[in-house]
Amino acid sequence: MDLIRNTIEGLLYDFPIELMGNYITKDDSIDINEILIDIIKRKDxxxxxxxxxxxxxxxxxxxxxxxExxxxxxTSSLTNRILLLMTEFSKHVLNLAGLHNPTVRFNELLRWRTLSLKVGEDILVLPLLARYDTLCRIKRKRFLWPMVLEHDNLRLNAILDEELSDTHSHINAATDVFEFNWLRLMNMPGRKKDKGTFWISSAKKDYDLISRASNNHYPLPCWAVIxxxxxxxxxxSVTENEDACPITRVMVEEMLESEDSIYNKLESLNPLIATFLENALETSNGIKIDYAIDARDFISDVPSSPYLVHHGERNFLYQWFKSFFDNEHGARENADLMLLxxxxxxxxxxEFVQTNNLRGFVNFQDYDHEKVSTLDTEEEKWEKAFREITYRYAVQTSCGDKKRFNLEARVTPNNIRSVRKMNYRQAIFGDSDFLQRNDNPSITLIxxxxxxxxxxxxxxxxxxADLRKTLKKQMNQIINRIGEYSMGNGPHLIGLDAAGSExxxxxxxxxxFFRYAKLHGLTNFTYHVGEDFYDVVDGLRAVDETIHFMNYSAGCRIGHALALGVNPFDFYEERHHYIIIPKQTLLDNxxxxxxxxxxxxxxxxxxTLLLIDCQFSILSSELGYSTISSDMNDYxxxxxxxxDWIDNSEEPKDIGGCYFKWSPITSAAVAPQRVFNLWKHYNHSECCNRNGKKVTVIQxxxxxxxxxxxxQESILWNLEKQGIVIETNPTSNLRIGRFNRYDQHPIFxxxxxxxxxxxHSMLVSINTDDKGIFYTSLKNEFSLLAIALRKERNADGTLKWSDLQIENYLKRIVHYGNISRFRQTYIPSGEEVEFESVHNH
Structure with a gap:
């Protein structure tokens, strides 16, 4: 199975587009099989x-x-048969039964995940579904299963179908980032603003490095038009509209031979798509996102499911593969075009789903910045409606059909008001509501x-200085509107977070700023920390400073905290005991x-003590601290x-400055002047700042x-005693962090x-983080950890964990996720509100 999986990955994920295009334009030197074999040699x-x-x-x-x-x-060439690879793989890992939605065989979940993450699920599902329905003479008209397929483990599903809480979800990246971008590209080809790296470079990620370094190939947007x-x-062809279609195979071949002809052919393509869109189903706010979602298929009943967004692309693939197996509409003759x-x-x-093998937060940021690159047009009204749909999709697919689901959606301060106004209950298509009034998922904002x-x-x-100025403005806006944000019909603001590259x-x-908010009633804090670091010590220090500087108390949370779970022995051994790090960071560490x-x-x-003493002497001199004091205790x-608050002249006037002079030293005002001078030198010396950013390498x-x-262990024990919660995000941590398998995740x-x-028995939760970028769901995150544990073996080959142990473990984590979510603690002025403490676990 792994060999066929690698073959499919080589064909769809790694195969150079240019060579496939050359093959279609009758380049006799191109041997698809030979190229594929050459790719697999290097993959396996x-x-x-x-x-x-x-x-x-x-x-x-x-x-x-x-x-069959x-x-x-x-009967046909390999190129016209090679799409059968998908059915050969999927029939071993998927369950199909009548008109029910397909599911994944639980024991094959990791194998399925490895491939579907790379190529997408629909490419693997629809060929097998079309084959099955053709054999069974089934006519399937609805394709409304979740973005990420569920599995067939009934006992685990019973646990995950109870109350769940996703307490770490970035709402802008919780939509199906790729699918929405793809639908825009397929339905509005060539219409764009010249912004976003997708448009200005052929490939920003790691696909096909040879093509990436060459100027003699089409940019990726050109391939999207093709x-x-x-x-x-x-x-x-599959809808039997060929007579009205001005697009022919010859035109496609011409586009493959000349970049100029690509955009010239838009004169024929755009009117055709406009004709198709005439029959497309409109969303509830009046836009048509895919011509393959035909309104005539939903005359009597428009499903309220948000997955109707996927129906069009799934319907297209399904109808074409049905024609392929039925040998109708020239499908087999055009199989090479479908492969292209x-x-x-x-x-x-x-470009949109993080699938490359690079590690670290910077790699993730490339994807995060790209998530809406094609979602910009000159049509402002259309754009606003489209973004509202993506928000509704993000919320509704997070909640699913569960009545008891808790979602803490993270939004930037500038977007709080607009997000609160959006009607997430209304279905994306049709007039009905996705969530009825008696449905009560808890949706709050961070x-x-x-x-x-x-x-x-x-x-x-x-x-x-610039960031502090921005934070001051944003925090004041929140404080001034806290009453508005904490009441009304929209999701309530419930806490504060900070994220990005640390x-x-x-x-x-x-x-x-967080302490200031705490005095104004916002006491729920979470903070991304210990996720990316130069050195394990760097990550541990960030966790420790978060707890101390922000006045953390029981029930507050930290996101990721991978530095607390990475194995220091492996970390330093892999780096041959060398550290590459900025000098200021090294000194502080x-x-x-x-x-x-x-x-x-x-x-x-x-x-270690000798290293610390020697490096302190060297670095404090290089950065100018030793001219003030050479005493490490002072530093x-x-x-x-x-x-502490840096600029005393700008301290808020409504409360005492002691809350901003946070350290015992400054609040008691007993430290020697040289300590204050060291603090000022760190904060204000441009020379110190510049030299501190210079990189050094030490062994x-x-x-x-x-x-x-x-x-590291002492910090873990301290956090456990204080009741601090760690938000884990398994797939996000796997893609960004320093481990390679789910069973190595530090949650264990x-x-x-x-x-x-x-x-340890810390309070931990399992969450999705950016589920559109990592292509996951909350149930999927729990399930991937469960199957990873089931695959673990002892030295003698026996199972390390029983199903009962795994189920009981996940029940505990589900419970911790539910009790650690933030409750509303803000009490509006002049009103009597029953106080529900976040600490009442």
């Missing part, structure tokens, strides 16, 4: 080149043959501040490590002051990992499966 190194060369016979004679429909090497042309042509369409679709999908890089200009401004933007920047260890009664190894005390002693591991360290074998 567990087989020798000789083994893989024999694979061509298996592909040709076994996988791409279907005796008379499809064999004797795909739209192929789609329109094939749609016309699917390859282009997968290449575009790679104000989501964005971290930013430091742009200190001179000695007269402090670090992150490298170079520490918690100290946000701390005074080492000082923090020494004093945090001491405060937790941890004795550091002599080699550590000045670090404790960083969570740490072998004992360093042991010391870091001890401090934060909260042990077996209390007798584990150490």
């Amino acid at each position: 190194v567990s087989f020798t080149q000789t083994d893989i060369s024999l694979l061509s016979e298996v592909i040709n004679d076994t996988w791409c043959t279907d005796a 429909f008379g499809i064999s090497p004797e 795909a739209a042309t192929v789609r329109a042509m094939l749609w016309a 369409y699917l390859i282009i679709k997968c290449k575009v999908r790679r 104000a989501h501040f964005i971290k930013g890089v430091d742009k200190q200009k001179n000695e007269f401004t402090c670090r992150h 490298l170079g933007c520490p918690p100290e920047v946000f701390a005074p 080492l000082v923090w490590l020494k004093y945090t260890a001491a405060s937790n009664n941890i004795s550091l190894n002599p080699e 550590q005390q000045s670090m404790n002051m960083r969570g 740490v002693p072998l004992s360093f990992a042991t010391d870091v591991a001890k401090v 360290h934060f909260h042990s499966i077996d209390e007798k074998e584990g150490n």
